[in-house]
Amino acid sequence: MKEDISVLIALQELDTELSGFDRKIEEKKQELTAREQAIAEKEVLAGQCKEKAAELKQSQRDIKNGSEDAAERIKDRQSKMMQVQTSREHQALLKEIEDAKKTIKDTEEELLQVMEQVEAEEAKAKELENLCTGERELLAEEAAKVEKAVDELNNKRLAVQEQRDKMARNVPSSLMKRYDKLLKKREGLAVVRVIDAVCQGCFMTIPPQKYNDIRLGEDIFSCPTCQRTLYYLPETEEVDA
Numbered sequence: 673m674k675e676d677i678s679v680l681i682a683l684q685e686l687d688t689e690l691s692g693f694d695r696k697i698e699e700k701k702q703e704l705t706a707r708e709q710a711i712a713e714k715e716v717l718a719g720q721c722k723e724k725a726a727e728l729k730q731s732q733r734d735i736k737n738g739s740e741d742a743a744e745r746i747k748d749r750q751s752k753m754m755q756v757q758t759s760r761e762h763q764a765l766l767k768e769i770e771d772a773k774k775t776i777k778d779t780e781e782e783l784l785q786v787m788e789q790v791e792a793e794e795a796k797a798k799e800l801e802n803l804c805t806g807e808r809e810l811l812a813e814e815a816a817k818v819e820k821a822v823d824e825l826n827n828k829r830l831a832v833q834e835q836r837d838k839m840a841r842n843v844p845s846s847l848m849k850r851y852d853k854l855l856k857k858r859e860g861l862a863v864v865r866v867i868d869a870v871c872q873g874c875f876m877t878i879p880p881q882k883y884n885d886i887r888l889g890e891d892i893f894s895c896p897t898c899q900r901t902l903y904y905l906p907e908t909e910e911v912d913a
């Protein structure tokens with residue numbers, strides 16, 4: 673029985689090492705994903721600026737059309753002036769001409785404002801696009817580095833995995849089944865040490881009788897709270913924990 677528990681302890685160490693590799697690999701990949709997302713968000717923003725610029729250009733055209741209509745109106749009213757007979761009609765035409773002139777003057781200012789807005793949106797889009805191009809280049813370099821690092825981690829991981837599989841073959845299958853099940857259910861921690869009657873997996877206290885049994889180490893015991901397999905090491909070895 674003592675041999676079984678020591679092989680389980682060794683297995684747990686290897687599995688902890690394996691999940692450490694998995695975590696590191698995942699972290700590296702996530703870092704890239706986060707950077708990719710940040711760039712994609714800026715690209716969306718650049719697209720929005722371009723859309724806004726296009727909308728503004730459309731309203732620029734509308735304003736120009738309004739101004740051209742007003743100019744037409746002036747010509748039309750001026751030619752009608754020649755034919756009017758009453759001073760009331762004359763006054764009315766004059767008023768229309770004045771209004772049209774005012775419209776043209778107003779649209780000039782409006783056009784200037786819209787043009788400035790178009791330029792600002794286009795400049796913003798350009799700036800964002802340049803930024804994204806630069807960041808994409810950097811990201812490509814980083815991705816190559818990450819890929820290399822992940823390959824190295826995977827190679828190291830593979831060596832540990834082989835060691836683990838070899839070791840697992842020597843464990844009785846019923847014990848191995850239980851271990852694997854626990855490992856899955858308990859976030860990669862199936863075998864834990866008991867220190868001062870406290871399970872180091874869930875940090876609950878083990879009842880005194882059970883604690884004594886675990887210390888004797890003549891059987892394999894589980895934590896009554898988290899069901900992890902428990903083992904005891906004398907205090908002197910605690911520095912290794």
Ligand SMILES: [Zn+2]
Binds near residue numbers: 900
């Ligand atoms: Zn526990």
